[in-house]
Amino acid sequence: MGREPMRAGRIDWKEIHRRSRELLKRFDLGIDVTKQLDNYPVAVQQMIAIARAVDVQAKILILDEPTSSLSNTEVQKLFAIMNMLKEQGMGIVFVTHFLDQVYEVTDRITILRDGGYVGTYDTAALPKVELIGKMIGKDYEALDDSPRPSGQAGAGEA
Numbered sequence: 001m002g003r004e005p006m007r008a009g010r011i012d013w014k015e016i017h018r019r020s021r022e023l024l025k026r027f028d029l030g031i032d033v034t035k036q037l038d039n040y041p042v043a044v045q046q047m048i049a050i051a052r053a054v055d056v057q058a059k060i061l062i063l064d065e066p067t068s069s070l071s072n073t074e075v076q077k078l079f080a081i082m083n084m085l086k087e088q089g090m091g092i093v094f095v096t097h098f099l100d101q102v103y104e105v106t107d108r109i110t111i112l113r114d115g116g117y118v119g120t121y122d123t124a125a126l127p128k129v130e131l132i133g134k135m136i137g138k139d140y141e142a143l144d145d146s147p148r149p150s151g152q153a154g155a156g157e158a
Helices: 013-025 042-055 072-087 099-105 128-136 140-144
Strands: 060-064 091-095 108-113 116-122
Touching: 013 042, 042 072, 072 091, 072 099, 091 099, 099 128, 108 128, 116 128
Parallel strands: 060 091
Antiparallel strands: 108 116
């Protein structure tokens, strides 16, 4: 709102559609920009929301569980766009419970537990088991040494 191109005192829809098609090309989205957004799948709606953020020159993009309803192909496309935006200098906050995805796309991990700040770590220097330990509030070494019911082998046991 308030950024619409005007012509003769009216919104210039032709120009809006042209700009929209141009912007969405950067995200490999060749959709009909005159259709309502609810005509498209969630993945396309998310890409359009990201394109809007780019269009208003946002410096930070916050994605809260963006992959929860996406297929693997759609997730990889989202990650490619996130990497493109990161290379262009945009900061991205990626909130997820999928730990494999955290390690695939992040540089740093900030852990919050019970509403409190636990810490921020370089992704490459934080083993997954240590991340889990920090998330649940246990020393990560204790995760492998926890008592097990008799007859069940632990990690590394045969």
